[in-house]
Amino acid sequence: MNIGEVADRSGIPPKTIRYYEDIGLIRPQRSDNGYRAFRETDLHKLAFLGRARALGFSIEDCRVLLSLYEDETRESAQVKAIAEEHLSAIDHKIAQLREMRETLSHLVDACHGDHRPDCPILGELSGALASQG
Amino acid sequence: MNIGEVADRSGIPPKTIRYYEDIGLIRPQRSDNGYRAFRETDLHKLAFLGRARALGFSIEDCRVLLSLYEDETRESAQVKAIAEEHLSAIDHKIAQLREMRETLSHLVDACHGDHRPDCPILGELSGALASQG
DNA sequence: CCTTGAGCTTCCAGTGACTGGAAGCCCTAT
DNA sequence: ATAGGGCTTCCAGTCACTGGAAGCTCAAGG
Numbered sequence: 001m002n003i004g005e006v007a008d009r010s011g012i013p014p015k016t017i018r019y020y021e022d023i024g025l026i027r028p029q030r031s032d033n034g035y036r037a038f039r040e041t042d043l044h045k046l047a048f049l050g051r052a053r054a055l056g057f058s059i060e061d062c063r064v065l066l067s068l069y070e071d072e073t074r075e076s077a078q079v080k081a082i083a084e085e086h087l088s089a090i091d092h093k094i095a096q097l098r099e100m101r102e103t104l105s106h107l108v109d110a111c112h113g114d115h116r117p118d119c120p121i122l123g124e125l126s127g128a129l130a131s132q133g
Numbered sequence: 134m135n136i137g138e139v140a141d142r143s144g145i146p147p148k149t150i151r152y153y154e155d156i157g158l159i160r161p162q163r164s165d166n167g168y169r170a171f172r173e174t175d176l177h178k179l180a181f182l183g184r185a186r187a188l189g190f191s192i193e194d195c196r197v198l199l200s201l202y203e204d205e206t207r208e209s210a211q212v213k214a215i216a217e218e219h220l221s222a223i224d225h226k227i228a229q230l231r232e233m234r235e236t237l238s239h240l241v242d243a244c245h246g247d248h249r250p251d252c253p254i255l256g257e258l259s260g261a262l263a264s265q266g
Numbered sequence: 267c268c269t270t271g272a273g274c275t276t277c278c279a280g281t282g283a284c285t286g287g288a289a290g291c292c293c294t295a296t
Numbered sequence: 297a298t299a300g301g302g303c304t305t306c307c308a309g310t311c312a313c314t315g316g317a318a319g320c321t322c323a324a325g326g
Contacts, residue, residue: 004302014303015285023283033292035303044259051258056233059283069255079254080246087237094230100189101223108220113213121212122202125184126177137273147274148314156312166321168274192312268326275320284310291304296297 001038010046017046025049025063057086134171143179150179158182158196190219 007014020026021036026045028036045066052062061082068074103124110120140147153159154169159178161169178199185195194215201207236257243253 002303013285016283018304019284033303035292047260048258051260053283054233055237055258056230065255065258069259072250074250074252075248076244076250076252076254077246077248079252080241080244083237083241083244083254087234087241090230090234090237094227094234097189097223097227097230100187101220101227104188104216104220104223108213108216111209111213111216113210115208115210117205117207117209119207119209119212121209121216122198125181125188125198126202127180127184135274146314149312151275152313166274168321186312270325271323273320273322276318278315278317280315281313282311286307286309288307289305292302294300294302296299 001043003036003038006038006043006046010043010050012046012050020046020049023059025059025066055086056090057082061086134176136169136171139171139176139179143176143183145179145183153179153182156192158192158199188219189223190215194219 001009003014003017006012007017010017012020017026018036021028026042026049028038028042031037048066048069049062052065053059057065064082065079068079107121107124112118134142136147136150139145140150143150145153150159151169154161159175159182161171161175164170181199181202182195185198186192190198197215198212201212240254240257245251
């Protein structure tokens with residue numbers, strides 16, 4: 001398979017596939033013409049990567065997950081540990097975003113959004129304890 | 134004020150303050166010795182930026198918000214529009230993260246996390262429809 | 267007066283995970 | 297022979313910093 005077909009079948013763009021080879025996540029062979037020659041296993045790995053990335057795992061996590069996947073002597077505890085750590089990072093991000101959301105939605109609700117300059121959003125950002133508009 | 138004092142009082146590190154000057158968010162004067170000389174208004178702007186960044190606004194949003202803040206002919210609708218757009222971006226991110234969280238937590242729960250290699254997390258990533266471990 | 271150390275300066279490079287674009291080779295069809 | 301699309305490499309840009317190196321300035325202590 002050439003890169004275009006693998007891209008279509010894995011859903012990962014050619015640019016990204018080349019990047020993944022660059023950083024050593026995959027090692028496709030080469031045809032005589034210099035084109036990358038992908039086998040089914042490469043495609044499988046790319047699909048794996050696509051799913052792992054879709055779950056928000058970092059590239060480095062993906063690298064480890066992929067090596068565990070290929071390691072028959074792995075212990076599921078190793079995989080679970082990575083996933084749990086990632087899960088708590090996600091929880092942390094969600095909490096941060098919710099806090100932003102909370103403050104911001106109050107400010108948006110309080111803002112008249114009209115032609116006048118008075119604005120509680122700018123009031124808050126400028127450090128006022130309370131503001132109207 | 135020198136940069137160190139402004140950093141302490143605004144909570145923004147010197148490196149970041151220099152960066153903000155670099156990209157034109159602030160324009161501190163200079164002392165004869167070449168040091169940046171910050172006035173209260175610069176400090177105020179930096180605090181404004183700190184709060185806006187804490188709410189997750191992008192630097193470009195901050196640039197616009199700051200210019201609106203200084204524009205007495207602004208309309209609060211302009212500010213509100215930016216905030217609403219940002220709010221919906223936050224909602225979008227939260228939704229994405231929640232979806233990841235959902236899938237991931239199920240997988241983590243299903244994984245025994247022991248010394249055996251079988252793992253539903255890797256199963257899912259490798260494309261299996263169901264898996265045990 | 268000299269030294270020491272902290273604080274300031276600039277500039278360059280790296281982060282994460284791609285993404286865009288340029289220049290140029292390869293392959294197939296007409 | 298040519299036109300196009302796909303492939304190659306390499307370089308640069310994204311976002312918002314952050315780290316580090318080399319070097320100047322300043323205040324305090326001896």
